[in-house]
Amino acid sequence: MDLYFESTGNGHPVVLIHSGGADLRLWTFLAPLLSKHYNVITFDGRGACKSPSPLKHANYVEDVRKLMDYLELKQATIIGHSMGGQIATDFALNYPERVSKLVLIAPALTGYSYSKEFENYHIKISEAAPNIDKMLELALNSPTYQVVIDSPQKDLTAKMLRQHFERVLEWPADFRIKWPQPKAYERLEELNPETLFIIGDKDLADNYRVADCFRKVANIRFIEMQNADHMLPLTHSEDLYQEITAFMEV
Structure with a gap:
């Protein structure tokens, strides 16, 4: 296994998949809480922090499968945030027998058509390259970070995002993510595991x-957390812990 991972605690396995622009430090506050009751596995996705950079292609869904195989986990609760939720959804659709329960925290969705405003936000950041300071300024000046930017977790957020930009600039120009087909957007009704959103x-x-x-999808429970932006794992770890453990113990 070439991905960097950490495993803490004992009991039922829980695999945490971080978002784009972050790494396993996204779970700095939530993982220790969950590890009181479960075996918690966090890892740096390919190209993040301590894991190797991708080559021409990366298949993040298969990376999760390979990690679980390496750890000899036949089944686990899968928790994903943002792009990590996108990966988790695709994983659950393609390997439902490996997922005991699924927790999606503000997930992205393969095949969903995002708005022009959303696309332009990311284009502006890309156009600012290789000026990482400018990329960081543009990225953080978004409703995505409106709560965390005024929290004690601001510095950690900025540090992870800066390191993400530094790594991305080293990736091959023709880098592409390989997603399973058909796309998740087209087959969401097939999502089988009990899911918390x-x-x-x-x-x-x-x-x-x-x-x-x-x-x-029939088997999903939805929760909206108050005074929370996109970065829930950093600002609302205690609330997430309470909701996730209640969901897992049902």
Whole structure:
């Protein structure tokens, strides 16, 4: 296994998948709480922090499977945030037998058509490269970070995002992510594991539209957390812990 991972605690395995622009430090506050009761596995996705950079392609869904195989985990609760939630959803659709329960925290969704406003935000950041200071300024000046930017976790957020930009600039120009087909957006009704969906009340409109896509799935419980932006794992770890453990113990 070439990905960097950490395993803490004992009991039922829980695999945490971090968002884009972050690394396993996203779970700095939530993982220790969960590890009181469970075996918690956090890892740096390919190209993040201590894991190797991707080559021409990366298959993040298969990376999760390989990590679970390496750790000899036949099944686990899978928790994913943002792009990590996107990976978790695709993993659950393609390997349902490996997922005991699924927790999605403001997930992205493969195949969903994001708004022009959302796309332009990311284009502006890319156009600022290789000026990382400017990229960071543009990225953080977004409703995505409106709560965390005024919290004690501001510095950790900025540090992870800066390191993400530094790594991305080293990736091959023709880098592509390989997602399973058909795309998750087209087959959400096939999502089988019992699922908990959590989103902050101050998250982006696009992420709420993604939430609406998931409402077609029968076996999902939805929770909206108050005074929370997109970065729930950093600002609302205690609330997440309470909701996730209650969901897992049912």
